[in-house]
Amino acid sequence: MPRQTKCPECGSSAVEEDSHYSQCHVVCTECGFLLTEGLLTTTRSEETFFQAVRYTESTAEVKKPCRNKIQGLKRVRDLCRILRVRPVVEDAASKLYPRAYDHPCFLHTALEKKEALVGCCVHVCCRQHNWPLTMGTVCALLHVETSLFSAVYLQLVKELYLDIPTLGLLDLVKTHCDGFNLFQSSESIPPKFLEDKNKVVDRATQLVELASETWLVTGRHPVPIITAAAYLAWQSLLPGHRLKCSLSRFCRLAGVRQPPPASKRVREIAGVLLRMAPQLAWLAAQRVDLKTVVKYTADILRHRNLLLRQALNGTWGENTGPQTELSEGMTSETSEEGGSEEGGNEERGSGAGGKTKRSLQDQPRGAGEVEPRPKRPAPIFLPPCLTERKRRKFSPEPGGSLGTEPITGEEEISDSEIEQYLRTPEEVAVFRAASAIL
Structure with a gap:
């Protein structure tokens, strides 16, 4: 069928399509000039206007994703199935990954960064759908460095403006304990170290709540914190065989990597249990330390609210077992403020300090003197920023001494110091005039 187009050679408008093999050509019927050749040079939209375009533009409508994008999308689905997340989380991660992959910040990057992007998309969708998951779990599955993963995660949240809800610490306890190998019978794990997962999770949750309070x-x-709580909970369920098991061996048996601060968190949680254990009546006469207090974890957690209230109010006396200097100072100050203040001072009056306090209380105060305020008891539990403050190292001035040597008055005086004390004649005259006035 001829078209209303002029031939550039002869100017004739007699143009028609000529089927040549498998392609369609537009040919002038007067001179035989070939105007356009085949559908490979035009798109569907450009064919209507009869304009020739390049081959790369003609295939833009049916462009397929690249191999790395297809492989990354497959990795997203495989990771979701390994974690056994809900189908809605898998669908959300499959939609988020192409969006993040085509972003200019992640399009032309290294393959390691794109591998971390797979885990970041799954982690974001799990957080958005309240599915507890830690970055360490994803990094262990993908064999990605933690620093690279965190950097890609922060960049993904910033560039795509994602809303990430906060994740509760108690929700992470069960998820983190699910990866332990101590709940399944194996040849590498002794039978005395096997334990029921639900018991460990319940007690570890109570220890995490106590650490939070x-x-x-x-x-x-x-x-x-979760690793330390799970370790103490696992020990307390069968302390006779597990007290000698160290934290590093526990992590090896569980098949998880030991976090560097975990041993310090174990000592801190055991220290809290040690402060609360002497308040129990049946433990007041026993000698309890950081290692043996794990035996009484169940009793302490059972009466946790009462023991915490007593510890915060400072109602426990001096004969309650081993205490720290902070608790001893708290009990001495609260005994001075209590109703038995007179009796306590009379008993302590045999020493020099007691006589001094008694004599100061008996002295009459003048009209202008203000009665001193009673001291408040020091809190027994404080945030880590107050209990573990780093001491700054003293850096002396260059050329100065550290101040450790005693001053005798016979030290040499430098010329610069002597010049500071010399006065000009004008200063001497002003000083004499001021002295005469005074």
Whole structure:
């Protein structure tokens, strides 16, 4: 069928399509000039206007994703199935990954960064759908460095403006304990180390709650705290065989990597249990330390609210077992403020300090003297930023001494110091005039 187009050679408008093999050509019927050749040079939209375009533009409508994008999308689905997340999380991650992959920040990057992008998309969707998952779990599955993963994660949230809800610490306990190998019988694990997962999770959750109420969670990374709580919970369920098992061996048996601060968190949680254990009546006469207090974890957690209230109010006396200097100072100050103040001072009056306090209380105060305020008891639980403050190293001035040598008055005086004390004649005259006035 001829078209209303002029031939550039002869100017004739007699143009028609000529089927040549498998392609369609537009040919002038007067001179035989070939105007356009085949559908490979035009798109469907450009064919209407009869304009020739390049081959790369003609295939833009049916462009397929690249191999790395297809492989990354497959990795997203495989990771979701390994984690056994809900189908809605898998669908959300499959939609987020192409969007993130085509972003200019992640399009022309290294393959390691694109591998980390797979885990970041799954982690973001799990957080958005309240599915507890830690970055360490994803990094262990993908064999990605933690620093690279965190950098890609922060960049993904910033560039795509993603809304990530906060994740509760208690929700992470069960998820983190699910990866332990101590709940399944194996040849490499002795039978005395096997334990029921539900018992460990319940007790570890109670220990994490106790750590949160005593300021041990404030500003801390969650994984070391959960690892320490799971270790103490596992020990307390069968202390006779597990007290000698160290934290490093526990992590090897569980098949997880030991976080560096986990051993310190174990000592901190055991220290909280040690402060609360002497308040129990049946433990007041026993000698309890950081290692043996794990035996009484169940009793302490059972009466946790009462023991915490007593510890915060400072109602426990001096004969309650081993205490720290902070608790001893708290009990001495609260005994001075209590109703038995007179009796306590009379008993302590045999010493020089007691006589001094008694004599100061008996002295009459003048009209202008203000009665001193009673001292408040020092809190027994404080945030880590107050209990573990780093001391600044003293850096002396260049050329100066550290101040450790005693001053005798016979030290040499430098010329610069002597010049500071010399006065000009004008200064001497002003000084004499001022002295005469005074």
